[in-house]
Amino acid sequence: MSSSTQTCDRGAHVQWTGEDGRARTVFAVEGMRCAGCARSIERAIGALDGIERVQVNVATARVAVDWCADRARLADIVRAVEHAGFRPLPLAGEQADRAFRLERRTAIKRIGLAGLGMMQVMMFVYGLYAADPNGIDPQMAQYLRVVSMLVATPVLLYSGVPFFAGAWQNLKRRTLGMDVPVAAAIALAYGASVFNTLRGAGEVYFDSVTMFIFFLLTGRFVEMTVRQRSLSGSEALARSVPATALRVRPDGSTERVPVSALASGDRISIPRGSVVPVDCELLEGEALVDESLVTGEAKPVLRRAGDRLLGGSVNVGHPVRALARADVAGSTIASLVSLLERGRAERPRLASAADRAAARFVFAILLLSAAVATGWSIVDPSRAFEATLAVLVVTCPCALSLATPAVLAAATSRLTRMGLLVTNGDAIERLARVTTVMIDKTGTLTTGAVRITHTDTFGNLTPQRARAIAAALERDSSHPLAAAFSGFAQPDVVATATREFPGQGVEGCVDGKTWRLGRAEFVLAGLRADVAGSAAGALDAVAQNAVVLGDSHGIEACFVVAEDVRSDARAAIERLRAAGLEVVIASGDGRATVSRTAAALGIDEAHGRLTPERKVELLRERQRMGRRVLMIGDGINDGPVLAAADVSCAMGEGSAVAQAAADLLLLNPSLSAIAEGAATARRALGVMRQNLTWALVYNVCAVPLAALGFVPPWVAAIGMSVSSLVVVLNAGRVARPPHARKVAARSSVPLSPREATA
């Protein structure tokens, strides 16, 4: 799949186009509020020719379309969305930013007007409530009604617009969203109040109308903030690429060019404090870079000459020069952004289930209101209106239609900030249910740096010569072992026809002889039959887990390698176990190495020397036992295992990880993000359950009371608004780290006045 980007005039964004002419487009949509909206967009686009799949995510306001580039045009898709009554928005960068800002400004103005109006109307109506019905001067009462109407009308016409617009959209498409009962309640209450004001008698509900609008807008504002903040993760990534870069001319002077003009092979200058524009290779010296925007790793990392610098990281050390290794679109950060967008655009299973439930709920409310209206008009017609209004106002489908997607969005944003990218909409739900964590040791628990601690030779090779041959064989390999040998390379030892056998070793030609380097079995398999038996016997004496070098005549050398355990791995493993998760190592490395690492980390179950097939088998065994397995691998050798796991997490560096087909990408080199990520996912699911329980309890208590006429409209407005605020605020809780307050308290304690001034 080649990744290409093109921008259409309406601002939608083609994320990538495949060779077979299939394209995938992701864009944002303004004006989407509920499941009904999502379905109508799906229908509108799906009706076009050449559309394969449409996915709409309400929480993130994203639409993803898979389409055939030769049968449909992007402009048609954009037009279809516009025709359905929505405004497609460009995704990343300045324009999306402007759209966000406008949305936010309008929301604040609406809330402000509603709040000011609410305060005024409440004071006026207080006169009507407080006065003894016979005590108040009828003329004064009428005066208060008229003044209330004067204030409530602009509130309704300006601040109430979103509800009416939403309800109108719903009705036009014959679907039911939560705006329908809200708009009906507002319109009924306002209409009746105006009627009574003009008539000069009866109750007015201007206070309830303004209050209802104010509280509902506040709830929506909080929800919008959560949503915008969760989107800012990928936007922050996209925006972390600067607009211009310093290119070094052949004569050594620099020129400022747009980042898009950079190509692979350009020399660039990166001043202190500026952002690395594209993936590049450090030319000389050392660089201290802060990769926190890309990987979530908080501490600056030291890179040496020849090391790769990630686009989007910040140079916090000396100014450096580097060689561009990719253009902007080909840099790691671009593929991460598009992966993140893919995850965002998919509608999670939980959210669509909640959407469907909300639509049924709204339908039930409307039926119930009709029943209440009929019932009361038989029993006591004078109270029919208030009771019906109360039922419409008091019910709250927010926990379903607003809060569930908001929780998922908040969790996604929190995970992104920890360096754990979610590329699959359902990954959070599945991550929360994981019971077993299976780790491929190489590169996940250890630093990935392998050292050769000991070299044994058997033939007439010197240890130096053996290491040089091994280095030549491993020269083009990306296996961690290759780096261990790279220091021993000699210019006169060159390997040809090298071939890599995944999980086993490498084979190649040095000085006319065919050498094999890797596991003992692999090298033994390459021996001539007559020497194989004696060689195997000789090898038994040596450590079984060593890396073996041999040609067709026998084993020539044996290297004992050791890997360093990551400093934070132990703490991360302990956290996982404290959370009740079983931790298993399933590695292709030697048994002794694996069990040593496992012992160092306190892991009971560790399997070494596993082939990829065996890893899958082990994983399936667990799944048959009813476990749900999170597989953490480096994403390159572990493709089949990752695909078989309940949740897969690829771990690694740079663009390689971005190509891995995993549900989660761990960009942070620390495994503790996994422990924290699992905790966040569980918390998200917990918060969702709390919200649903709250909504159930609230509605079960409030609706019968309202139907029986015990709830005046203003109490209903407060109840519904508070209930909706509770679920939305609860959802936002997921986006924050659980111990933020404790840490803040602790850091403020130890500073005594003397220390503070010192």
Place this chain on the structure above:
Amino acid sequence: MSSAYLLIPLGLVLMAVATAVLFWAVNSGQFDDLEEAGRSILESDDTPRADPDAALDRD
């Protein structure tokens, strides 16, 4: 009681003024970023404004 006929319209005028002030504040970007303003005081403002090449030479 007749004071209400004067004071309530006065209140309405004040509300209109308050709304106008709020709308002006929102439109002029006062509420766009509530965190940055508080944080900006902590950030040094001595970043080299001149050509970054100059910074390169100095270091």
